[in-house]
Amino acid sequence: MEDKEKILVIDDEKQYLDVLVEILRHDYRIIVAKSGEQGLARLRSDDPPHLILLDVLMPGIDGYETCRRIKSDPLGRDIPVIFLTARDDVEGETYGLGLGAVDYIAKPISPPTVKARIRTHLALCSARLELERQNQGLEDRVRERTESLRLVSAELVLAEERERRRIAQELHDGPAQRLALAKMNLGRLRNVADAGHAAEFDAVTRDVDTTLKELRTLMVELSPSALYELGLGPAVEWLAETTLGKHGIDFRVDSAEAYSGLREETRVFLFQSIRELLINIVKHARASRASIALNTQDGDMVIEIRDDGVGMRQTAAETQPGVNGGYGLFTLRDRIDMLGGHLQILHNGGTHVVLQVPMGERSGNGEEQK
Numbered sequence: 001m002e003d004k005e006k007i008l009v010i011d012d013e014k015q016y017l018d019v020l021v022e023i024l025r026h027d028y029r030i031i032v033a034k035s036g037e038q039g040l041a042r043l044r045s046d047d048p049p050h051l052i053l054l055d056v057l058m059p060g061i062d063g064y065e066t067c068r069r070i071k072s073d074p075l076g077r078d079i080p081v082i083f084l085t086a087r088d089d090v091e092g093e094t095y096g097l098g099l100g101a102v103d104y105i106a107k108p109i110s111p112p113t114v115k116a117r118i119r120t121h122l123a124l125c126s127a128r129l130e131l132e133r134q135n136q137g138l139e140d141r142v143r144e145r146t147e148s149l150r151l152v153s154a155e156l157v158l159a160e161e162r163e164r165r166r167i168a169q170e171l172h173d174g175p176a177q178r179l180a181l182a183k184m185n186l187g188r189l190r191n192v193a194d195a196g197h198a199a200e201f202d203a204v205t206r207d208v209d210t211t212l213k214e215l216r217t218l219m220v221e222l223s224p225s226a227l228y229e230l231g232l233g234p235a236v237e238w239l240a241e242t243t244l245g246k247h248g249i250d251f252r253v254d255s256a257e258a259y260s261g262l263r264e265e266t267r268v269f270l271f272q273s274i275r276e277l278l279i280n281i282v283k284h285a286r287a288s289r290a291s292i293a294l295n296t297q298d299g300d301m302v303i304e305i306r307d308d309g310v311g312m313r314q315t316a317a318e319t320q321p322g323v324n325g326g327y328g329l330f331t332l333r334d335r336i337d338m339l340g341g342h343l344q345i346l347h348n349g350g351t352h353v354v355l356q357v358p359m360g361e362r363s364g365n366g367e368e369q370k
Contacts (some may be wrong), residue, residue: 004029005122008049010039010066011084012058016107020053023111024118035059036066043076051122052076053114054101056085056092064099071100078129080121084109149338157269157335165223172219179212224271232267233294236274240292247282249307254293262301262359269339270301270357276332277305277353285309285351296359300341303355311350 006029009020021030031049033039037060043049052070056063063083070076082103083096093104102121105114183205190201221242227235233255240251262270274292281287287309295302312329333343341357 005050006031006047007051007053007118008033008039008042009053010034010036010042010058010063011053011055013055016055016084016109019109019111020114023114027115028118036061036063036069039066040069040073043070043073043079048075049079050125051118052079052081053084053118054081056083056087056096064096067096067099067101078125080125082117082121146338152338155265157272158265161223161268161272168219168222171215171222176212176215176219179208179215183208183212227267227271232262232270235271236292236294239271239275239278243278243282249282249287250289251278252289252291254291266301266339266357266359269335270303270355273332273336273355274303274305276329280312280329281305281307281309281351285311287350290351297356299359300356301359305351305353305355307351309350311347312345312353 004027007024008031009017009024010033011017011020012034017032017034021032024030031042033042036058039052039054043052054063054067058066061069063085067081067083070079070081080103081101082105083093083101084105084107085092085096086107088106096104102124103117105117186201186205186208190198190205193201220238224235224238226238233253236255237253240253243249243251278290281290285307287307290305290307290309293304295304336343336355336357339357341355343356344354346352346354
């Protein structure tokens, strides 16, 4: 008995209630209501019905108003409603179906017709609910996979940065130290060598010194200490100065804060993203000056990069990489998506790129939540 589906019959005419109960009671659990008000009260019971048979013409609130209230109630939104009515007109049927009913049966009723309609709509409702459950399960799995990919993406960012720092440290402990020692030894040898070889010693010393400076620059470019010691803003300022020195493009940085409270993965990723965008500007934009603005907005880090060059295609970050390249921006946009942010490429006479990434949860004192 308890496995039977439950049907609520709302009708003020006793003869129809008796008929419907008689033809349906063997297959379904039947509850009755003699008015729209009673029907709404039955709907809000602890055991709501699977389907509702609803008369149109009733005292008090009629069937149309009852249906409207049922469909506006979260408890009744997904329950199939079938109108039973002595009105047999297209206008009434259209109006009833527009209120959310699934069917419209004219009185006098035909038991086989009523049974067939009920079976059909219960089966359709069951199939729809099952599809919704499956869809919800798929959505849950997609969310889980997306979060997993986000974590992997974040770990890749940090792993790449750890490798950069490792290489920079090895360069410092190995070649840089040996070059510094060689420079000292050359100085001592020059002091004891005869005057005829002084110029040669000086030339070799200059070469060693130049190589040492280039090596130190490479170490800083691999892993700028400002990013860890001072924060994102100063690191971006260093990056702008370096770009000006190497490529002659004047990058102005507007950074009112150091943003030291950013999560490490976000800070590293944003720095790498800005560096990737600057590389694209240097290679393709034909720009002479540019600006980088760092701001916060509603818990997000917002970075805008503009230049006076030819600009980028607005779909540049969406195009699949190919033989002619395109990996940088495509990978950048994909990684931003994984981190829950987004990338916009606008065209206002030059490059205009907007990066927006969540900064991460913080406690009340402004520190990052661990």
